[in-house]
Every structure is written in C-alpha cells, then in structure tokens.
Amino acid sequence: MNPFQHLAAPIAAAYPGLEPDDIGFGPPPNLELGDVAVHLFQAAKKLRTAPAKLAAALAGADLGPRVIEAQAAGPYLNLRVDRAAFAREIVDAILASGPCFGASGLGAGKRALIEHTSINPNASPHIGRARNAMIGDSLARLFRFEGFDLEVHYYVNDIGKQIGLLVLAAADREDLAFDQILRLYVEANARAEADPEFAAQGFDLLAKMEEGDPDTRARFRKVVDLCLRGQLGVLGRLGVAYDCFDYESAYLKDPRLDPVFEALRAKDALFVDDEQRLVVDLVKIGYPQQKRDAGRFFVLMRANGSSMYGYRDLAYNIDKEGRGADLNLVILGEDHKTYQRQIAQILDNAGHRAPEAVYYAYILLKESRDSSDSTKMSTRQGNVVLLSDFLDQATALAAARVAEQCHDLSPEDQRTIAAQVAVGAVRFSVLRVSPNKNVMFDMEANLSFTGDTGPYIQYSCARIQSILRKYGKELPQIPAEEFPLTTDAEWALLLKLADLPNVVAGCLNQRTTSPVAQYALETARLFTTFYHECPVLTAETPALVQARAQLCAATRQTIANALYLLGIEVPERM
C-alpha cells in the first residue's frame, strides 16, 4: 500500500514516456516542508532533464484535488495535501486488513523450507546459539506472513565424535538430567584430550552406531532426546517452534550420494590420501584456487571408514532439496561460511542445488557499561549467558513491575505478561541488529526495559489498549466520513503506519527481519509523541474522539503485526 501512488498518475500523464512508477513518494525530512515529498530523480533521468527543473514545472501544474499546495525545493517537490482524506484511507486499510496488514502476498502459491537452530545436543542454549533460532524463527514468521507454505526443519546432530564421547560418559548414569549434560560433555571432551584410550572408546562406540547396532543406537537416542527435549523447552519459551526433526543418523550411507561421488570421480576430484582418508579436491570442480590451498580439500571419511559431518550433510541437503520447495533456506553462523561454500560446490558439481544460506555473526558479551571491551561466549569456559538464565532474571524483574501495575490481575495473567516482556527484551535486542554484525549483549541494559527495547514497544501497545478500554463502547472498524486527523503528530504517525508493507517486502527480499525491529520502535516512538500531544478520550469533538481512537487501534494493529514477525507478543496491560 502506498496511499500516495495515485498522486503519481496526473504527473505521469503530463509527460509522455513517464510511468507512475517512476515517481516515488516519501516523508519529507520534516513536516514544515510539506506533508509528502515527491522524489523526481528517476523521472528526471528518464526525461533527460534536471530534477530541479522538473520540480519547478510541477509546482505550477494541477496535481489533483487532494493536493493543496506544491512547492519545489531544489530537486524535490513538496506537497501540502488533504491530510484528513489520506488519514481516513490509511486507517481504513489497516483496520480492514487486521492481522494481515503489512503483507503483500509475495509468497502466495509458493512452498518454502527453512532449517534453523540445529544446535548440538550438548547443553542448554546460550544467547549466542539462540541468535540462530531467533533469526530463523523470525524469518519463518515473515515467510508465512507473506503467504508461503512453509516447513521449519531442525537438523538433530545425533551422531559424531562429540556425541559419542558424551554417550560414553553417560553410560552408567541412569538418572541423568538435562542440566547435568553440559558438565558431562565438557568433562568427556577434556578426558578424551588427555586419555587416548577413552577417545578410542568413543570412536569405537561411534563406529558401532554407524554400523547400526540397535543397542548403541538406543543409547545415543536416549541421551540425544533428553538433551533435545531440554533445549526445545528453553527455545519454546521464546516462542520458537519446528515442524520437522531430521536426525543426522538417518543420513549415513545414503545411496543418493552415489551419483555425487560419480560426478566427483568424473573430474578426478575424489581421492584416498596417503593416510587412507577419503578426500575431495574442490579445486578440480571449480572451487577458487587460493594461497596455501586454503579450503581446497574436504574430508568425507576417516581412515577407519567412519563418516565426517560433511558426508552426512551432503545427503541431508539432497534430502531437503527433494522436498521440492521453491525456496530452500538454511540459517548458519558465519563460522560455517567456508564450509557451506564447499558443500555447495560438491552439490553443484552433481547437478544439485544447495540451499540458500543466511549467515549471522556472533554475539559477544559486553564487559562493562562504558567500555567497548567484550568477550566471546564459550560454553566450555563457562562465560556465557544462558538463554534460560536471562529469561528467568528478566521474568522476575518484569513480574515485580507487573505486580505493581496490574495487581488486580490474576497471578496467572501476571506471569503471562512477565514472560512476554522477558521474551520481548531478548528477541528485540538480538533481532534489531543487522545479522552480519556482531551483537554486543549487555545484560544490564537488556534487563532495564527502558529506552530502545522490546518492552518499550510493548508498553506503547499497553497504553493503546488502556485508551481503547476506556473508550468504553465498541469501536467501528470503518472510519466515519468526518475524520479530522490533521495535526503533525497524527500525520507523522500515519505516514509511518502506511510504510509497513514496504518494510516487510524489503525484508523478504533481503532475508532479514532487523528492519522490522527498527520499524516497530520508530512507530512506537511516533505513537508516544501523538499520545502526549493529542488527547484521545477528551478530544474536542465526538468525531475527533472516534477518529483518534481508530488511529490508536490501527497503530496497535500495525505494531502487533510487526512484533509478530519478531516473535514478540503484545500484552493487553503491563
């Protein structure tokens, strides 16, 4: 929806060869200049004239009944328009679309597959690991919102050296609990480093697993599922959910890999090295030659015949490709970039299509409030913020506030709100940062709930709900003829509301949702300005009361839709 697009028609009509789409509209830098700014750079280029000249010519032209005044300002044309008429259209469109407002149906009739999270079953997820889940889940919401038929996959790494060691260490622990697994995992890895015999036992166990020994498989499955359940419980608190769980162990010795090996042999790219490992020479199949053969060799199998991660992953990628989605996405940490390129090269060589990868950078822990020092999170070193710990602390702090503000609500409702606020705090703080930048995680800042935070946005919605409750009667979904929203605060908010579809469409193309986070924040800020400047319930006329109440409802709907994409819920009160 661009409410101003029909202003383009009279302009385009006046100049042969100009299409309405050549003319863009946007908010002017400030409302003193005008209500709407017309961007003429593209049109001027097409007409081979200077933008300023075109603007000057248009300032004197008839631009239709809704344009009150047109003023050229250099290359820009600023319009003073019938604000009320546009306001009515915008609010009407939002209230009519409801939870779908912002979607353009870009995925209608298309199928998509997204794989995300896929963390090793070894510990409770920390905030850094959870970035994958938050980005993946948010993208999944975006694709569904735009109409894609979407399947969310989780690749369960239930096999491999580290899991083997963990299973070995868990051997005589009948009553093993989820929160003990990390310590066990760390100990097992440390022991394997120091004790070759223990490490050898781990590989033996792994070999038995690969051979399909039923007893061994059961032992692996037991440990893996215990861990997976624990992890999913924590991720579930964030509102993250999956449709399919694909176990890595199902992709051992997959016959679909035979043609892949054939394709490699055909280019003489597959060889057994002098230590009996099965290796791919990627340069022979088109991988760029780099200094010191960086990234050139890709090991598929160990000397003892057991498979490497990449081997199984090839089969998994072929399996996912076979599900026939129009769009096949995988969310990966930036540490997987080289690896993913290697895998893609091998798949491509065999005529397969690798999934489209979306990468994100690590989350770093900020060390102190006013310095830029930070540390990397390391599960083994224990300097991590566990997602569950953050949620616990944030929920407790939020609960204390809710107890003051909403003491009339049931304890259960209060708990729900506190949990929503906690989720809003983490998801917003992580999702608002561009994926390819490191996130500095500042525990203190994220627990304060003030400033540029998820809770600030949620709070603005709670204020809207409060107004709408006090409005008392049922609010009509259709704006009345008399819709006198004309102040700057109202207009600035309306311009922002009308922009959601553009933001969402842009996100889909860019495979990111961080602009939505920024958008939600800006919208909440503009609402707050409106809130302070424009009384709703005590407005001068009944028509104005209703129009402002409807603007409130439209704002709430818009922010709620944006927050939905981020996986953040909107409490009725807080």
Add this chain to the structure above:
RNA sequence: GCCCCGAUAGUUCAGUGGAUAGAACGAGGCCCUCCUAAGGCUUAAACGCAGGUUCGAUUCCUGCUCGGGGCGCCA
C-alpha cells in the same frame, strides 16, 4: 599468509548516491491536579584513515588501519 564480514556520538544500535545523519544508554537541567513515569521535554556529543568514480559519497570502488569469522580428519 590468504579468503569473507564489519567500522557512524563516551557506549549500544539505526539510516541514506542527494534537503539540518536518526534513536537509546550514560552525563547536565526539567515534567506525574494531564487517556499507564516501563513515559515525556531539554542541553552537549558521531560517519576510522587516504585516494578514486560522481553535478553530488557517510553510502559505490581501491588501498591502509583496527575488530570479528574462516582456511583437510569438530559439528
């Protein structure tokens, strides 16, 4: 050494080939007889360095510096 990403107020993040580069935290000064102060108002404060392309570059390109990630038996 090589490859990939990043660099914007003291700090954490936005943003754009073109109109005065937006917020927030922190610092100073204010505001609850006013629809929720998890709020608002106000003061000070920024595009790493050097070239290039362009009418115009913080944005695009190159080099440098600094930070993050990676480069055959982890997943």
